[in-house]
Structures are given as structure tokens and as C-alpha cells.
Amino acid sequence: MARVRYGARGEAEIAASRAKSANLPDIWSTGVVAVWETDPDVVAAVLPPPLKPGERPLVRANISKVDLPGYPLGAGSVAVAARHGGVEGWYPLVMPMTHERALTGGREVFGEPKKLGEVTVERDGLLVRAALARHGIAFVEVRGAVDRALPVPEPAVKTDFYFKFLPAVDGDGFDADPVLVHCTRNEKVRKLEHVTGDVVLRESMYDPVADLPVRRLVEITIGEKTTDQKGRVVERVSAHALLPYLHQRYDDPQQAFDGPPEGSV
Numbered sequence: 001m002a003r004v005r006y007g008a009r010g011e012a013e014i015a016a017s018r019a020k021s022a023n024l025p026d027i028w029s030t031g032v033v034a035v036w037e038t039d040p041d042v043v044a045a046v047l048p049p050p051l052k053p054g055e056r057p058l059v060r061a062n063i064s065k066v067d068l069p070g071y072p073l074g075a076g077s078v079a080v081a082a083r084h085g086g087v088e089g090w091y092p093l094v095m096p097m098t099h100e101r102a103l104t105g106g107r108e109v110f111g112e113p114k115k116l117g118e119v120t121v122e123r124d125g126l127l128v129r130a131a132l133a134r135h136g137i138a139f140v141e142v143r144g145a146v147d148r149a150l151p152v153p154e155p156a157v158k159t160d161f162y163f164k165f166l167p168a169v170d171g172d173g174f175d176a177d178p179v180l181v182h183c184t185r186n187e188k189v190r191k192l193e194h195v196t197g198d199v200v201l202r203e204s205m206y207d208p209v210a211d212l213p214v215r216r217l218v219e220i221t222i223g224e225k226t227t228d229q230k231g232r233v234v235e236r237v238s239a240h241a242l243l244p245y246l247h248q249r250y251d252d253p254q255q256a257f258d259g260p261p262e263g264s265v
Contacts, residue, residue, distance in 0.1 A: 026226040028190070029075070030121060031064030032130035034142045034199050035218040042212055043080045048245040050180070050237065051091055051161055054081030059212045060090060061140050061199065063130035065121045074098035074119025076132040078140060078209050082161055084234070087182065089159030093248060094207050096132050110231045111164025111181050113249050128195050128222055132207075135251075139204040144197015144220055155188045162231070163242060174239050183231040192223035206251045 040057040047053060058081040066073040075097055079090035096117025097103045106112035117134040131141040165178035197220050201210040 026188075027066060027068060028224055028226045029064040029066040030222070030224050031062060032121060032128060032142050032195070032220065032222045033063075034061045034220045035059070036199060036214040037216040037218060038080075038212045039215065043082075046080060046093060046212075046245075046248075047082055047091055048163060048237075049241045050235075051082045051084055054083050054088055056081060058218065059209075059214075061132070061142065063119060063121055063132055063140070063142065065119070071099070071101075073102055074117075074121070075102060076117070076119050076140075078132070078207075078212075079160065080212070084161060084180065084182070087159055089161055089182070091161045093209065094132075096134060110183055110229075111162040111179075112160075112183075113162070115251070123222070128197065130222075135204065135206050137202055137204040137207070139202050139207045139209055141200040141202070142195075142197060142220060143200070144195040146193045146222065147196045148194050150192040150194050150221065150223075152189050152192055155186065158185045158187055159183065160185070163237065163245075164233075165239075165242065167246070173243060177236040177239055178242050179233045180235050180237050181231045182234050183229055185227045185229045187225055187227045189223055189225045192221055195220040195222055 036059055038057050038059050040053065043053045043057045060079050061076070063076045064074070066075055075095070077092045077095040079092040082089060082091040092113055095106070095112055095114040096119055097114050098117070098119050100116065103114040103116060106114045115134065117132060120129065120131040120133070122129045126146045128146060129141070129143050131138040133139065160183045162181040162183060163178050164181050166175045168175050199214050199217060201212070201214065203210045
């Protein structure tokens with residue numbers, strides 16, 4: 001019988017796939033990062049417990065083009081500074097990706113709030129423009145000009161916080177208790193430049209980052225970096241406490257509460 005591709009894979013195939021994914025070469029990206037201060041009460045409002053606001057009410061927009069061989073990827077995120085216990089990090093609210101492959105892996109494995117979207121990183125001489133867009137709206141746009149080179153920072157470990165969960169089959173809560181994930185990234189930078197410019201936030205009912213206004217622009221940079229990442233579950237969290245934030249993950253909040261069709265078996 002010819003091989004049935006939907007059929008079960010053997011142990012050797014599974015082991016080879018794991019070994020291949022564990023030994024990936026450095027993959028470099030070119031990205032624009034903008035950091036600004038917003039209103040402290042806004043940051044507090046978007047953080048599900050047990051996360052708490054960081055020392056400063058910071059928002060970070062990260063907009064990158066990733067040099068995957070034969071498979072260029074646009075990847076972005078908008079996150080707020082947060083902490084969990086003694087760990088300082090970032091809580092992403094939305095992570096637009098240009099391909100489904102990056103979207104499904106991050107959502108299903110780590111609980112990342114990834115959505116399909118458009119990611120733009122353009123440079124013409126010293127001029128820089130980067131944007132995140134969905135549903136025809138560029139809800140974050142960073143514009144400016146490179147004015148100087150910056151020292152290349154030492155390799156650093158950075159942490160993002162995610163909540164991994166599945167809405168219940170019957171539309172009532174979750175199938176199991178959600179978990180809080182610490183995702184740690186080892187980041188290496190080979191080039192970094194400072195950009196003088198501004199951040200434009202546009203109204204979008206699907207990605208309401210305009211609710212995180214720019215009160216003081218901290219920094220805009222453009223650089224080349226590579227990262228790897230590992231995640232670990234640090235604790236189970238209260239389903240009751242997380243449920244009011246469930247809409248952050250979906251364009252249509254009703255998606256999370258849809259029950260099975262009437263009369264289904």
C-alpha cells in the first residue's frame with residue numbers, strides 16, 4: 001500500500017523531527033522597536049491576574065522581518081511591561097504574523113496571542129517606516145529617520161508572559177484550568193541604530209492599542225538580532241479570574257463562548 005500521509009508516523013520519524021527543530025541555525029531578523037510610556041491605570045487594566053504592572057507603565061511595539069530561508073516572515077507584537085513575582089517581563093496583547101505556520105505553533109504550544117496580519121518594515125537610506133495592520137487598518141505605525149549608530153548590547157535573556165488555555169466545548173469557561181507560561185528568549189544583536197521619529201496609533205475595534213496612548217516616547221531603534229526561546233508552565237491560574245480577559249485573544253469575543261449547535265451529538 002502506498003504511504004498514507006495522514007497515517008501515524010513512526011518513532012524514528014518523530015525523533016528526527018524533534019532533533020531537527022532542536023538544532024536550528026541562527027535566524028536573523030531586521031526589526032524596529034518602539035517603547036513609550038502610557039497611563040499606569042491602562043497598563044493595570046489589561047493585565048490578567050496574577051500579573052502585575054512593571055516599575056514603569058511601558059508599552060513596546062516590535063515590528064520585524066525574519067530571514068527564514070525561502071519563507072520570509074513578518075512578525076510583530078504590542079506588549080506592556082509586567083511582572084510575575086520577582087520576574088520582570090512583557091505581556092503581549094497582540095502578535096500579528098504573516099504566515100499560519102508561525103501563528104499556529106505559537107498559539108498552540110506557548111499560548112501566544114498570535115493573529116494573521118500584515119507586517120511592514122521599510123528602509124530607504126536613513127528613512128524608516130514600520131507598521132502592523134489587520135483588517136485593512138495599520139493600527140501601529142512607526143516613522144522616522146536613523147540619526148546615529150548605537151553600541152551593540154551584550155546577549156540578554158528576556159521574558160514574555162502568556163496564558164495558555166482552550167475555551168470549553170460547551171461554551172462555558174475552559175476545558176481545563178489555564179496555565180501561566182514564562183517564555184524566555186536568548187537575544188543576540190549584531191547591529192543597532194537609533195531612530196528619531198514618532199509612533200502613530202490608529203483606532204481599530206479588533207486591535208484597540210489606541211487605548212495605550214503615547215504619553216512619552218522613550219526610544220525607537222532599528223536593528224538586526226537573532227533569538228531562541230523556551231517556555232515553561234509556572235503555575236495554574238484561576239479560570240474565574242482569567243475569563244474576563246478572554247476577549248483579548250479573539251476578534252469576535254463570541255468565538256470563545258459559542259456552544260455546539262442545537263441538536264448536535
